Amino acid sequence: MSIIEKAASRIDHTRAPAPAPTVVEHDGQPIVLEPQGLAPAAEAAPPAVEPTPAAAPAPRVETPRVETPGVATPRVDKPGVAAPRKVAPKPGVRKVDLDLVRMREAGMVTAASGRTNLLEDFRVIKRPLLKQAFSEGTPGRPNNLIMITSSLPGEGKTYCAINLAMSIAMELDHTVLLVDADVARPSVLRTLGLPAQRGLMDILVDDKLDLSDVMLRTNVDTLSILPAGTSTPRATELLASSTMSALVNEIANRYPDRIVIFDSPPLLLTSEARVLAGHMGQIVVVVEAQGTTQHAVKEALRQLEGCSNVNLIYNKARDIPGIEETYDYHYG
Template sequence: MSIIEKAASRIDQQRQAAAPAGAGQSAAPDTFDAQPAVDGAPAAAHPATPVVDAAAQAPAPAPRRSATRKVELDLERMRQLGMVTAAGGRTNLLEEFRIIKRPLLKRAFTPREPQANPGNLIMITSSLPGEGKTYSSINLAMSIAMELDHTVLLVDADVARPSVMRTLGLPAQRGLMDILLNDSLDMSEVLLRTNVDTLSILPAGTASPHATELLASSAMTSLVKELASRYPDRVIIFDSPPLLLTSESRELASHMGQIVVVVEAQTTTQHAVNDALQRLEGFDNVNLIYNKTRDIPGIEETYDYHYGG
C-alpha cells in the first residue's frame, strides 16, 4: 500500500471513530442549519429560515381608523363669557334657551313632506354683523347638547368671516369649504369632537372666492342631506352670514328646514329687519330671537332672548 493510500485509510478510520452513534441514519428534517464560522469562531446551530413568498408574509393592511379629532372646550371660560354650560348652574340665560329650543326641537323631528327640507337643519342668522348670531348659535347648541335624546353638530357656515372657532378660543381648521372643494376629503377628517360628548363642530375651513357658488352647489345639497340623515337624533345648527351683507346666507337658507333671525334690541332698525325678512321671502319656519334687551334703561346690559314665529 502506498503512502497516499495509507494516509487516506487513516483519515477514514478517524472519521468513523469520531462519528456519533446513529450517524448512518438519515438526517432529521430541516429544523436547523449549521452557520459558517465567523472570525475563526466555531459554527453554531440556529433555526433554519425557510424560503417563503414575501407577498404571503406581508401583514394585512390595518383597518382604517377614524380621523376625527377631539378639541377641548374651555367650559369655565365660556361660563365667564356668559355662555350656556352644563356646569354653569340654573341661570336666566339657561332658562331662556330652554324656552327657545323647545319649539325648534319639536319641529326638527316632526314628519315633513318628502320634498321639504329636513327640520333638523337650523340656520341662525341676523340682518347685520354684531347682533349676536354666533353667540346665539353656540348657546343654542350647548343647550340642545344637554338634552338626553339628542346630539348636536355646530357648523360655522359664515365662510367669509368665520367666528365660531374664535369665540370658543380654538384655532381655525379645515372644514366646510374644504369638503366642498375636495371630493376626496372625508367628513371625519375635518369634523371635531369636543369634551361635551353630545356636541361636535364643523369649522368653516379655507376661505374661497366662490363660496356662494359652493353653497348653492349639488355638493352642498348632498352634504346637508347626509348630515341631516346620518344620525336620527342629531340637530345641525348653521351659524350663517348676515342676510344684508352677503349672498351666501340666501343660498344657505335654501337648504334649511328652520331659520332663526337674531335681532339686536335697541340697535337694529325696523327697516333692516324688514329688509332681512324680505331676503327670506318664500321660506317657511322663519323665527326671531330678540337679543340684548335692557329691562331698565341705564342698567347693565343683560342677555334676554325672546322667541317668536
C-alpha cells in the same frame, strides 16, 4: 299680525333703560328675561371668549381613545327618534377640548353653569325648535337643520348659535353638530378659543375629503363642530351646488337624533346666507335691541319669504324699566 309687523312693533317699543330679572308673558308665551350673559356687541371681537394667547399651549387636537364617550341614557323613547348612541370615533377623527371653565366665566351656557337666567332663556328658546325638528317639513329642507342668522354683523348671532348648541347638547335624546357656515368671516372657533382648521369649504372643494375628516369631536360628548374651513371666492356657488345639497342631506340624516345648528352670514351683507337658507328647515334671525332698525329687519325677513319656518331672537333687550339685558323669542 305678520312676523314682520311683530318684529317692527317690537323694535318700536323698546327704548327703556336696564336693571333686574323677571318673567313676562308675550302672546301667551312665557318669556324669561335674564340679567346675565350679554351677547357681544360685535362678532369680530366677542368679549365672551378671547382667543388663546400665542404663548399659551394651543388646544389639544388628538386622536381620541377607542373607549366609548359617555352619553346619558334618555328617560323616554320618542317614536321615530333614536336615542344618542355611544359610538367610538373612527381612528383619525380629531378631538378638541373646549375650555368649559372659561366659557362659563364668560357667561356662556355650560352643563356646570348651574340654574342661571341665561340657561333658562335658552331652554325657552330651544323648546319650540326641538318640537319642530323631527316633524315633517318641506321636501329637501329637514327641520333638524336650523340656521342662525341676523340682518347685519354685531347682533350676536354667533354667540346665540354657540349657546343654543350647548343648550341642546344637554338634552338626553339629542346630539348636536354646530356648523360654522359664515365662510367669509368665521367666528365659531375663534369665539371658543380654537385655531382655524379645515372644514365645510374644504369638503365642497375636495371630493376626496369626507365629513369625518374635518369634523371635530369635543369634550362635550353630544357636541361636534364643523369649522368653516378655507376661504374661497366661490363660496356662494359652492353652497348652491349639488355637492352641498348632498352634504346637507348626509348631515341631516346620518344620525336620526342629530340637531344641526348653522351659524350663517348676515342676510343683508352676503349672498351666501340666502343660498344657505334654501337648505334649511328652520331659520332663527337674531335682532339686536336698540341697534337693528325696522328697515333692516323687514329687508332681512323679505329675503326669507320662501321659508315657512322663521323665528326671531330679540337680543340684548331692555324693554321694561328695571329689567336688564335679556333674550326674547318669537316664532311664526
